[in-house]
Amino acid sequence: MRKYNLNIAGYNIGFESSTNGPELIPSERFLRNIVADSRSDILIRIHSGVPDLPEQAKRVFHAPYVEEINDIQINHKIDFWSIWKHHSDLYIKTIFPLKSTDKKGILKFSLTKREWDLWVDGTDEKIDPLEYPLDGLILYYLTVIYGDIMIHASGVNNAGHGYLFSGISGKGKTTMAKLWEDFRAKVIHDDRLILRTTGNSYKMFNTPVYANDKPCESPLNKIFIIEHGLTNKLVPVRGAEAVSLVMANCIQHNWNSDILARLLGSVSIMCSSIPTVRLSFKPNRNIIDHILENE
Amino acid sequence: MTGLKSILSRSQSVVTRKTGNEYVLVPITNNIADMNSVYTLNETGAFIWELIDGKRNVEEIITELTTDYDIDIKSAEEDVFLFIENMSKYLIIN
Secondary structure (H helix, E strand, O other), X not given: OOEEEEEEOOEEEEEEEOOOOOOEOOOHHXXXXXXXXXXXXXXXXXXXXXXXXXXXXXXXXXXXXXXXXOOEEEEEEEEEEEEEEEOOEEEEEEEEOOOEEEEEEEEEEOOOOOEEEEEEOOOOOOEOOOOOOHHHHHHHHHHHHHOOEEEEEEEEEEOOEEEEEEOOOOOOHHHHHHHHHHOOOEEEEOXXXXXXXXXXXXXXXXXXXXXXXXXXXXXXXEEEEEEXXXXXXXXXXXXXXXXXXXXXXXXXXXXXHHHHHHHHHHHHHHHHHOOEEEEEEOOOOHHHHHHHHOO | OOOOOOEEEEOOOEEXXXXXXXXXXXXXXXXXXXXXXXXXXXXXXXXXXXXXXXOOEHHHHHHHHHHHHOOOHHHHHHHHHHHXXXXXXXXXXX
């Protein structure tokens, strides 16, 4: 393909190969997000070959390459991705570790411009412009532009009620999603969600992570900050405590005070209208009854 | 060393938001590994944080704490110096 549009979490993202650019081939996980509507919120032009960054560009944020296998984090001593700034332009410089650590990419973007440029190594091959980690990074900066929230969380919809379960790795997000799935609730996602407001209410959206992910969304009615425990226990939290608990699980690039203040504002406003609860739980069906009894 | 006559100001390396009578503080960082440290200041902490303005010295902050919270000078001194110690990363001693 030379061009196509994806709708992910309500964002319309256009991809267009430049005149001498590569063929574009979205990975299987994005196929269900392809839409005919070409009115992009963001248009990304893809070019072959990776240019040098401007000499005066300054690295403002970086991430090591950490692989997680069975909840164990393995730190690799290779450069993964980094954010660079040059005047009002920003750059993401990355490798694609699931393809090859030799393959590089650079995304030139801006928080004010709606046309971005992506350069990827490999002139002859077909390219997925949302190859990991660009998918999460591009979606994250879309949430920054629109004042939305990207969070480590699983989300379910049970009889029209949307519950979000947030926590870092190992706290039980996937376990909780599986318990609700067995209860025949609809699982929005088991790992990462985007939260967007539509005036007085909030919606949670999945983002394509697994090959079989379908676009899903649900109203958001309650936020649970979860951890495994010896008993099932719900403790409502409010104010600064609720905001700090939710913030701690949000995906955030805290190199810029404006970006950070905006996220903190979005989380504060959300926590003022969506009930937030600390939840310790034993991983069995009883926790679902416990949550529903406390509605 | 911070003393009674020290004048403190807040560092720009942290972003804050007031929620009710409390504050949420999030540090600015250039590394994803240092992310997701979030602090809260309770009502007393928030009161002290607001008095740290680059003009008042520590003694003046203690005096204002005793007045507004009706506590003795010794307790106020302990509270303020403990706060300064805990928050030292986000304070500048002028």
